[in-house]
Amino acid sequence: MYAQLVETGVKRIKDLSEMSEQERAFQEKIDSEIKIEAKNWMPDAYRQTLIRQISQHAHSEIVGMLPEGNWVTRAPSLKRKLQLMAKIQDEAGHGLYLYSAMETLGADRDEEVAKLHSGKAKYSSIFNYPTLNWADMGAVGWLVDGAAIVNQVVLQRTSYGPYSRAMVRICKEESFHQRQGYEILLTMMRHGTQAQKDMVQDAINRLWWPSLMMFGPSDEHSPNSAQSMAWKIKRQSNDELRQRFVDQTIPQLELLGCTCPDPDLKWNAERGHYDFGEIQWNEFYEVLKGNGPCNQERVATRRKAIEDGAWVREAAVAHARKKQNKNAA
Amino acid sequence: MNNKTDLIEYLLRLGDSALIQGQRLCQWCGKAPALEEELALMNVGLDLVGQARNWLEYAAELLDDGRDADHLAFRRDERAYRNLLLVEQPNGDFAVTMLKQFLYDAWHLPVLQGLSQSSDERIAGIAAKAVKEATYHLRRSGEWIERMGDGTEESHKRMLAAIPEVWRFTVELIAADDSEQRLCEASITPDIASVAAQWQAKVEQIFTSATLPVPAAPNYFYLNARKGLHSEHLGILLAEMQFLPRAYPDATW
Numbered sequence: 001m002y003a004q005l006v007e008t009g010v011k012r013i014k015d016l017s018e019m020s021e022q023e024r025a026f027q028e029k030i031d032s033e034i035k036i037e038a039k040n041w042m043p044d045a046y047r048q049t050l051i052r053q054i055s056q057h058a059h060s061e062i063v064g065m066l067p068e069g070n071w072v073t074r075a076p077s078l079k080r081k082l083q084l085m086a087k088i089q090d091e092a093g094h095g096l097y098l099y100s101a102m103e104t105l106g107a108d109r110d111e112e113v114a115k116l117h118s119g120k121a122k123y124s125s126i127f128n129y130p131t132l133n134w135a136d137m138g139a140v141g142w143l144v145d146g147a148a149i150v151n152q153v154v155l156q157r158t159s160y161g162p163y164s165r166a167m168v169r170i171c172k173e174e175s176f177h178q179r180q181g182y183e184i185l186l187t188m189m190r191h192g193t194q195a196q197k198d199m200v201q202d203a204i205n206r207l208w209w210p211s212l213m214m215f216g217p218s219d220e221h222s223p224n225s226a227q228s229m230a231w232k233i234k235r236q237s238n239d240e241l242r243q244r245f246v247d248q249t250i251p252q253l254e255l256l257g258c259t260c261p262d263p264d265l266k267w268n269a270e271r272g273h274y275d276f277g278e279i280q281w282n283e284f285y286e287v288l289k290g291n292g293p294c295n296q297e298r299v300a301t302r303r304k305a306i307e308d309g310a311w312v313r314e315a316a317v318a319h320a321r322k323k324q325n326k327n328a329a
Numbered sequence: 330m331n332n333k334t335d336l337i338e339y340l341l342r343l344g345d346s347a348l349i350q351g352q353r354l355c356q357w358c359g360k361a362p363a364l365e366e367e368l369a370l371m372n373v374g375l376d377l378v379g380q381a382r383n384w385l386e387y388a389a390e391l392l393d394d395g396r397d398a399d400h401l402a403f404r405r406d407e408r409a410y411r412n413l414l415l416v417e418q419p420n421g422d423f424a425v426t427m428l429k430q431f432l433y434d435a436w437h438l439p440v441l442q443g444l445s446q447s448s449d450e451r452i453a454g455i456a457a458k459a460v461k462e463a464t465y466h467l468r469r470s471g472e473w474i475e476r477m478g479d480g481t482e483e484s485h486k487r488m489l490a491a492i493p494e495v496w497r498f499t500v501e502l503i504a505a506d507d508s509e510q511r512l513c514e515a516s517i518t519p520d521i522a523s524v525a526a527q528w529q530a531k532v533e534q535i536f537t538s539a540t541l542p543v544p545a546a547p548n549y550f551y552l553n554a555r556k557g558l559h560s561e562h563l564g565i566l567l568a569e570m571q572f573l574p575r576a577y578p579d580a581t582w
Contacts, residue, residue: 088358093368188581
């Protein structure tokens, strides 16, 4: 999940009898699957939760350009270079859609970006892991975008209209990226040398668990989920989505001819699902807190980009003003 | 057969320049002054690398020595590279980057327009498609020169500082060598004097509107990328770009 731990600030969910008339009308609309639009009344906590979730999602798209930017100058063929450039461009575009969706809630893009740079706002933990070989570009497409899609497909039905519509557009492009990523790995496994096959397995070993963490804390440790589900911002629980991801990904892993770095992974015929091992939750929370392998570099890079670019943005504003004055005269 | 050798050289010049310019734009990933610019820089880079692939594929076919476009891009050393000196220069700040882009675009567009009329149908086809992209590139980079030149005091100062950093490399844009002269006479490539005049006019128009001084014509300075005589920046750029195919020569990506 791109926005994997979103505070709702709500300790206990109100039932309909405890709600004001406005709140009740809102909840009834949610319950009958009517989309909430920008000008509709909404509880302040709903608005704030969405701002946090959509901004976190947008920040993830932007920070997510960095692990790929690390390899775009070193892509091994013209075709792969073009694919990666197109993908990075799409991600910048997704960031733009999402910031726009967030702004319909009255939030300011620059203010939210400033929170990212001060460490106050989060982004997906996955982008705090380094990309160490070319196969990481395939594994990021396949596993990371794959995990994002599982989450985002459900978010197409999220209760806030502008967010749900952004997800529809984004999902189309993400599915394309995921197939491309998988094809990178398949090519290396089927036509590559032993060194390339080792790269693929190494990338999977490093990115498997961080990808599972993208769905957020387990349901029992996800106190904010209940309210998000009641508001239908979230439509399915973290653990349900994680299970779906594992179930659909393992056959793809087998088709590659790779192994999963989880000794506890096995098919459970009774449940009709794969059982899998325990996530290192300590690592997950540490990475979210800022203590992951690349947290410092990622935020520093983004902060530097915006600081170094200040004079460029100021020039654009000054020039636009001059032109406006000239036209008025 | 003379034309064929000239043509291969010319295709490498076009392809290598687009590729190296695209590679420089890749280095901006995640570092642009605004999100819209992340998108635009990668978009322009993508167009250029795409064009490079088309030119190099054609060059590889004419060479017919078993090398393909990837081989030409990722296995040639700097002495065999034929890109313009201008595009291999470091990105510097946004003023340097956009000035390089503008000076290149203002040359690239009339070249492509001329090539779209080439007697070589393959060239005419590739160029016709690329003209649409280069038209967009030039509009965008020209607008940035105006915004920065006629923006704030600081942006004006940075533009003034950027000009001497890259201006001398434009000497290559306005002079043809014998090989290009022969291709022009065969109606394969446009007349370089006409390209140079269009380039000069565009630079004067945009610089004037950007309140920037138009520098005097650049002098020849004893480097010549057409002969593979590059600045010291290209070798490092290629070391990064070519690392994987060089380290794993038997690999399939």
